[in-house]
Amino acid sequence: xxxxPTPYSLPGSDPAPGFAAASIGVLHDVTYSRVGGQxxxxxxxxxxxxxxxxxxxxxPEGHCVRCCWIGMQVADYLHLSQQERADLYFTxxxxxxxxxxxxxxxxxxxxxxDLTFKRNFKFVDGTTRQKLDFVLRHTGQGDGRLxxxxxVTGVIGRSGSLxxxxxxxxxxxxxxxxxxxxxxxxVANGIAGLDEHWNGGGHPAGISQKEIPLFSRIALxxxxxxxxxxxxxxxAAADELETRAGSWFDPELVPIFTRVIRAPGFYDRLTxxxxxxxxxxxxxxxxxxxxxxxxxxxxxxxxxxxxxAKSPFTYGHSERVAHYTDMICEALGFDLPHRxxxxxxxxxxxxxxxxxxxxxxxxxxRLNSQDMEQVKLHPVxxxxxxxxxxxxxxxxxxxxxHHERLDGTGYPHGLGAADLTVEMRILxxxxxxDAMTADRPYRSALPLEKAFAVMDDMQGTAIDPKxxxxxxxxxxxxxxxxxxxxxFSPRY
Numbered sequence: 001x002x003x004x005p006t007p008y009s010l011p012g013s014d015p016a017p018g019f020a021a022a023s024i025g026v027l028h029d030v031t032y033s034r035v036g037g038q039x040x041x042x043x044x045x046x047x048x049x050x051x052x053x054x055x056x057x058x059x060p061e062g063h064c065v066r067c068c069w070i071g072m073q074v075a076d077y078l079h080l081s082q083q084e085r086a087d088l089y090f091t092x093x094x095x096x097x098x099x100x101x102x103x104x105x106x107x108x109x110x111x112x113x114d115l116t117f118k119r120n121f122k123f124v125d126g127t128t129r130q131k132l133d134f135v136l137r138h139t140g141q142g143d144g145r146l147x148x149x150x151x152v153t154g155v156i157g158r159s160g161s162l163x164x165x166x167x168x169x170x171x172x173x174x175x176x177x178x179x180x181x182x183x184x185x186x187v188a189n190g191i192a193g194l195d196e197h198w199n200g201g202g203h204p205a206g207i208s209q210k211e212i213p214l215f216s217r218i219a220l221x222x223x224x225x226x227x228x229x230x231x232x233x234x235x236a237a238a239d240e241l242e243t244r245a246g247s248w249f250d251p252e253l254v255p256i257f258t259r260v261i262r263a264p265g266f267y268d269r270l271t272x273x274x275x276x277x278x279x280x281x282x283x284x285x286x287x288x289x290x291x292x293x294x295x296x297x298x299x300x301x302x303x304x305x306x307x308x309a310k311s312p313f314t315y316g317h318s319e320r321v322a323h324y325t326d327m328i329c330e331a332l333g334f335d336l337p338h339r340x341x342x343x344x345x346x347x348x349x350x351x352x353x354x355x356x357x358x359x360x361x362x363x364x365x366r367l368n369s370q371d372m373e374q375v376k377l378h379p380v381x382x383x384x385x386x387x388x389x390x391x392x393x394x395x396x397x398x399x400x401x402h403h404e405r406l407d408g409t410g411y412p413h414g415l416g417a418a419d420l421t422v423e424m425r426i427l428x429x430x431x432x433x434d435a436m437t438a439d440r441p442y443r444s445a446l447p448l449e450k451a452f453a454v455m456d457d458m459q460g461t462a463i464d465p466k467x468x469x470x471x472x473x474x475x476x477x478x479x480x481x482x483x484x485x486x487x488f489s490p491r492y
Contacts, residue, residue: 038290038291038390038391039288039289039290039291040288040289040291040389040390040391041280041285041286041287041288042090042284042285042286042287042288042289043279043280043281043282043284043285043286044280044388044389044390045299045389046090046093046094046280046285047065047093047276047280047285047388048385048386048388048389048392049093049094049097049303049385050064050065050068050093050094051064051384051385051388052303052306052351052354052385053094053096053097053099053306053354054096055352055354055355055381056096056099056306056310056354056355057096057099058116059227060230062275062276063226063227064092064093064094064095064096065093065275065276065279066226066230066270066275067092067093067095067219067222067223067225067226068089068092068093068222068279069269069270069275069278069279070222070225070226070257070260070270071088071089071092071218071219071221071222072085072088072089072092072279072282073260074218074221074222074253074256074257074260075088075218077256077259077260078256082283084186085283085284086283086284086287087183087184087186087187087190087215088190088214088215088218089282089284089285090178090183090184090187090284091186091187091190091191091215091216091218091219092215092218092219092222094174094178094183094187094191095174095190095191095194095219095223096174097173097174097175097177097178097191097306098169098170098171098172098173098174098175098176098177098191098306098309099170099174116357167195167202167203167204168203168204170195171191171192171193171194171195171203171204172192172204173305173309174191174192174194175188175189175191175192176188176305177302177305177306178191180298180301180302180305181298181299181302182295182298186213186215187215189213189215189216190213190214190215190216190219191216191219192213192216193205193207193212193213193215193216194216194219194220194223195220196208196212196216196220197212197247197248197249198212198217198246198247198248198249198250198251199246199247199248201247201248202248209250210250212250217249217250217253218253220248220249221241221249221250221253221254221257224237224240224241224244224248225237225241225257225261226270228240229261229266229267229270230270230271233267234261234262234266234267234270235262237261238257238258238261238262241254241257241258241261242254242258291391293337293340296340296344296391297340297343297344300343300344300347300348301347303347303348303351304318304319304322304347304348306354307348307350307351307353307354308350310353310354310358310361311353311358311361311362314350314353314361316438317350317434317435317438318346318347318348318349318350319347320434320438321346321347321349321350321427321430321431321434322343322344322345322346322347322430323343323346324346324429324430324433324434324471324474325342325343325345325346325426325427325430326339326342326343326346327471327474327475327478328426328429328430328467328470328471328474329342329426330474331470331471331473331474332426332467332470341395342423342426342427344392344395345395345398345399345423345427346427346430348382348386348392348395348399349382349398349399349402349427349431350378350382351381351382351385351386351399352377352378352379352380352381352382352383352384352385352399353378353381353382354381355377355378355381356374356375356377356378357374360374360375376403376411376412377412379399379400379401379402379403379411379412380400380412382396382399382400383396383397383399383400386399397424398421398423398424398427399427400412400413401413401415401419401420401421401424401427401428402424402427402428402431403428403431404419404420404424404428405428405461405462405463406420406425406460406461406462406463406464407461407462409461409462410462422467425463425464425467426467428462428463428464429455429463429464429467429468429471430471432455432458432462432463433451433455433471436450436451436454436455437451448475448480452472455468
């Protein structure tokens with residue numbers, strides 16, 4: 001059962017200046033859900049994560065789910081064991097686990113919007129003509145003629161090494177996160193080999209034929225099938241697979257795929273609003289597993305690795321926010337289960353940034369109004385992802401409010417003091433503090449004294465004074481910078 005947050009007040013505290021007093025709730029047992037005795041279906045967790053991965057790949061919602069459905073139709077012809085079917089299912093849903101890790105590099109190298117770049121690159125068949133046309137259409141479009149020419153020339157001159165670099169980063173990170181989430185080596189290897197080609201011309205290892213894991217071969221073909229079917233129709237998708245048979249794709253698998261694609265009703269089923277229900281009724285998705293604090297910590301940490309890989313300016317941000325959150329909670333006397341719950345909120349608070357282009361996240365100058373509208377969506381996107389997972393529903397409410405302010409001038413909903421729980425206020429203070437004391441595209445990290453001076457002026461309007469002073473006390477009692485690699489370990 002998900003607990004409803006109570007109105008805010010710290011035990012023994014006075015209301016923030018200028019705001020009406022909120023009623024006092026029982027702080028440690030009402031505002032969050034304890035974990036004991038809960039279970040979760042894998043499909044619930046994977047569905048939410050696949051939705052997050054669609055965001056950062058610039059794909060229409062449901063891409064990973066559709067790829068899973070396509071791949072599992074093919075699996076029916078391959079006589080796989082139940083365990084093999086389960087591992088293929090997980091590989092298909094999680095194939096893009098490492099996709100956020102190359103977004104910033106794409107944006108910097110090609111001087112373009114990474115989401116559009118990634119979405120459209122999936123139509124490139126690898127021929128020199130198509131690759132050159134793609135580079136010309138997607139590189140430095142907002143630059144002047146000379147700067148764009150220099151960028152295009154540089155990209156073309158390094159095309160082979162750049163492709164290997166970008167895909168290596170993506171594949172290695174994806175496999176690493178799959179292992180963190182306790183999936184098998186077969187799943188991790190299937191994700192790592194997603195961009196290898198049958199003829200050895202893929203990346204990052206350039207392996208060929210049956211050296212490529214079977215799950216990787218199926219996942220790549222399912223990906224191309226979905227992209228081409230939605231854009232050009234199922235006939236075009238089948239034709240594309242046949243054209244690339246023996247070059248990109250396993251020639252023995254292509255006839256099986258095309259049989260599935262050309263079956264009557266394929267397009268209608270693929271685009272049906274009932275497809276997700278069908279995919280998550282699979283036996284693998286219906287496996288229920290006990291949920292304990294350790295598992296939720298590991299899942300939150302794995303999610304944070306996907307989030308923070310999105311930008312060099314957010315690298316480590318989620319972990320630091322989680323750590324500062326825990327320092328505040330400890331200073332306020334929270335019990336251990338509540339602290340761990342809050343650490344997870346810190347790790348997950350920026351999940352929605354996966355749906356924001358790096359052209360905005362890494363922009364060195366002031367954001368314009370259109371940019372800010374995109375940025376302001378990220379708490380909503382994060383909430384939409386987390387609310388899909390029963391054990392994170394209450395965390396989702398806190399995540400949605402981490403940019404709200406006491407005086408109602410925050411976003412996305414303009415909530416005021418009466419609507420903001422203690423958990424929301426803590427996360428806001430931790431997030432603002434790390435934003436000020438870490439490098440950003442538009443400025444260097446502020447010294448501790450300067451950050452405190454700025455935050456002093458935010459008391460009572462943007463941030464809660466008592467929570468802010470709890471952070472200051474905790475920082476004063478710790479070595480600076482007060483950062484740990486993983487906030488929930490070894491502290492717990």
